Amino acid sequence: MKQNINTQKITITALFAAIICVATFFIKIPIPATNGYIHPGDGFVVLSGALLGPVFGAVASGIGGATADLLGGYALYAPVTFLVKALMAFSVGKILEIFKTQKDHEKTGAVIGAVISVIINVGGYFFYELILYGKAAFVSVPWNVVQGISGVVIFFALYPTVKKVYLNRR
Numbered sequence: 133m134k135q136n137i138n139t140q141k142i143t144i145t146a147l148f149a150a151i152i153c154v155a156t157f158f159i160k161i162p163i164p165a166t167n168g169y170i171h172p173g174d175g176f177v178v179l180s181g182a183l184l185g186p187v188f189g190a191v192a193s194g195i196g197g198a199t200a201d202l203l204g205g206y207a208l209y210a211p212v213t214f215l216v217k218a219l220m221a222f223s224v225g226k227i228l229e230i231f232k233t234q235k236d237h238e239k240t241g242a243v244i245g246a247v248i249s250v251i252i253n254v255g256g257y258f259f260y261e262l263i264l265y266g267k268a269a270f271v272s273v274p275w276n277v278v279q280g281i282s283g284v285v286i287f288f289a290l291y292p293t294v295k296k297v298y299l300n301r302r
Contacts, residue, residue, distance in 0.1 A: 156204075175289075242291065250277070258272070
């Protein structure tokens, strides 16, 4: 499948990377038990996959999330964040591409994509932390689930409106 890459698509991809970085870096709820935090950035990760498609959503999400980690002093997590956030957006974008071809099934695709993005988020960080910290990685699983679910809630709150605006500007 050939994609039409234009200046507007590249600009919106960069804008999403910046939004994801800002939403992750500046708006956070600390979790003392894990030395991590909960943030609204994942809502924009899922949204970028849904609006930009799998490839551009993955690029925006990987760059935005990893940049937030680098700026926030979590350089150790930047590589896995790049991969996890890119996979989250890619999966949402790909699933929505598949479901958009079936009439009246886009909502189903959005739900499935969002659930898979939570699984990727929780699983990706768990396996990375398992390598780093051993069994202590289990402590972060419930918090990563909360993080994933909060991202999904933000996605579903924003998606209908942002989708209309985005599609009308194309």
